[in-house]
Amino acid sequence: MSKQKDCAAFAIILKYLTDQNRPFSAQDIFQNLQQEHHFGKTAAVKALEQLAQDGKIKEKVYGKQKIYFADQEQFTVVGEADLKTLDKQIGEQSEKLQNLQQSCRQMEAELKELNNSMTTQEMSVEITALKQECPLYREKLWKIKSASNHVTPEDKEQVHNERKRYIKEWRKRKRMATDLIDAVLEGYPKNKKQFYEELGIETDEDHSVAVPDM
Structure with missing residues (x-):
């Protein structure tokens, strides 16, 4: 070197x-x-x-x-008084730092809120679009109110009762089929899955359906 x-x-x-x-x-x-x-x-x-x-x-x-x-x-020798002065200055600066950090957090929150808000131009476009949609909804509402083919309470009750009857019959037949299959499987040499495959039996679960609640 x-x-x-x-x-x-x-x-x-x-x-x-x-x-x-x-x-x-x-x-x-x-x-x-x-x-x-x-x-x-x-x-x-x-x-x-x-x-x-x-x-x-x-x-x-x-x-x-x-x-x-x-x-x-x-290096300059620091006395006790100098250390106390430095401690005081550190405390003051720490307080200023905390205040600045708090202020920054508030401004960041306000900035985030503003960024998520619509601009004046975007709001103007949105208002125009809503004004155009309002007449369409008014017309649709008027048609619904003036329609003469509403479902009566009696018709609604009839449909509900028929639904309950069909669900009840569904459960009854499923239970009967399950009991019959279980009885056959007691003397069947293979498992239930093989039994279903040999006879071509399809279950509700195969089609991802279940008996609905009443």
Whole structure:
């Protein structure tokens, strides 16, 4: 690596450690910076060791691993009063953030409602179409009211009674057929399905029908 590239790697790593202000191993530095700045692990190790030797960063050894971090003396010492001020500012900003988020949610809800609403032009078209349909419905209603062939209550009652009679007869015959088949199957050597197939018997279920309620 050229001297110019060495200087660039030194500056990049020094700035990274200062901005992050937390400990990193050489492997961490390499993995975090190599994709963007295109220098290898050897260059990262060399830069870290040189920076530590020059006193620009700090180095700590834990077993076989070395950890590097920014020199803390360069950072301003924050007192108790400063921390309280920062806490107050954080609280104020958090409150502002919550208010802004609430306002955004309200505006999003209003926007969604507006997007789902008809435009003035669409409403005009809809009103015109409804006005055209109204006379047709009025005419249809008049025809129904003026018709002389309405079903009388007596006719309706007769139809209802006949329906009940047919349903009752349906159930009766189905029960008789079921009882007869069950009696035959007691001495039949095969199962019910085979019996139905041999005789060509079709059931209500085969045609997806069922006896209706009364």
